Amino acid sequence: MSLSEQEIIRREKLAHLQSIGIDPYPAPSYPVSHYSEDAKKQYTDNNNEAFDVVVAGRIMSINDKGKVFFIKIQDAKGIIQCYIKRDEICPEEDNKVLFDEVVKKSDLGDIIGVKGYMFTTKTGEISIHSKEVSLLSKSLKPLPVVKRDEEGNVFDEVTDPEFRYRQRYADLVINPHVRETFAKRTKLMNSIRTYLNDMGALEVDTPVLQSIPGGAAARPFVTHHNALDIPLYLRIANELYLKRLVVGGFDFVYEFSRNFRNEGMDRTHNPEFTVLEFYVAYKDYIWMMETTEQLLEKVAMATNNKTLLTVGDNEIEFKAPYKRISIYDAIKEHTGIDVSEMDEAGLRAVCKQLNIHVEASSGKGKLIDGIFGEKCEKHYIQPTFIIDYPVEMSPLTKKHRSKAGLVERFELMINGKEIANAYTELNDPIDQRARFEEQAKLMERGDDEAMFIDYDFLRALEYGMPPTSGIGFGIDRLTMLMTNETSIQDVLFFPQMRPENRD
């Protein structure tokens, strides 16, 4: 490992501190009394009346004036300036160690604690008049701290995505908007929890390691359990487990499920991603559409305090209700072709005509999905429910109450992307078995994303599952909408990256 000049200097400082008896990594608790922003607020709320504070944080800027330092430290809530005067923190002339060794030699990135009182500087910045300074953790690696002027303009912002994603810890320290994005993500999830809990839902945990990777059509990650000597799969969905719980008598269950799919990565796909699924007994997909609208309106309010949001170049209105259109009508609208009566050969011809790439193994469902994905999806910027899918592409969905060949399913499209997928759940065990067998045939044809037959799930259905509606929300994509981020990597703390080569 070769060190840069700055890193060598910091290590020398570290050794020097230790040699004069200052522990650069002290163990005892530090008696923090305020967060930066709270201290400032309390100060202004009390007509700028001084009071004692103890604050700790990371040094983000140092202004060395010789016998006086202005040091800005950043804590969990913000940044506050500390005014440090040599004669005040070291009143005795023969004891200037604290100032000369700790303050003067501090570096950007060091974590320090400051005791003092609130006051306003000559230039009007609310600051801490320091009486005591302690080094709490020495930073050995130069942090690429960016400078900001009074208007908040950033100079030489660190934008290199590789740096930001690989060293998210540094990204979070230096880019405040990144912290805001992730705080919003948590707010979003909390608002959903609150909404569902208030409706009486039960949050549950189901297996991540599954012996049959069911509930969706995707390539799974495979692993091996040594003691049982069997293959296990990381879940691609939790759907079938939540339905088992509905069979068991839990009428309304939900889970934020980390799912894993062994497929390509791009701006909207990461190998592991989060889906909120919930299942409600005695409801259908009509009810679920209404619930979804209400939920998203609440999420928009919770994260942005409004429902009309700017997402990229678009203004998107999250206020309920949302438009509904059947998938066949959507295809007709955007291609002029009515595919509703077509068989597989006819659909294949349409795909060829529209220049859509399809696999030889694809069945009717995948072909229709392909046409929709290629020609329609991108047009749905405002929240739109695409409803009433053909039965072939929805093996877990109940047949439509009145339209032959269709199922009661909707996908919610927003900003040209699928955000949610919901069904009136198939609870007829005989039909479910037949659908699984259809999938098995597709698998034999070479469709490596066709579903496995889950006999235990069939057994559960045979005991009887109440009529139920269920939905899955792409939480990462929803977060992207709510935070106006264009890459999934910007809403995941640690997006998947190729490992670094280390010598």
Add this chain to the structure above:
RNA sequence: GAUUUCGUAGCUCAGCUGGUAGAGCACAUCACUUUUAAUGAUGGGGUCUUGGGUUCGAAUCCCAACGGAAUCACCA
């Protein structure tokens, strides 16, 4: 996986048609006891991602590898 494109100091970036590296911030030393992207002076820091090749000479041209990004394929 395919194509395109990028990879120069801790960070942001210059570096023309090949002549052995520059700036700002950061860093070091000094000055300054209320500064605001503080200021002034001086100084240090780079096997130009890696490995080959062409050339008298390569950060620059060519090939390959590694890493990032975008587009496509697969998918959510």
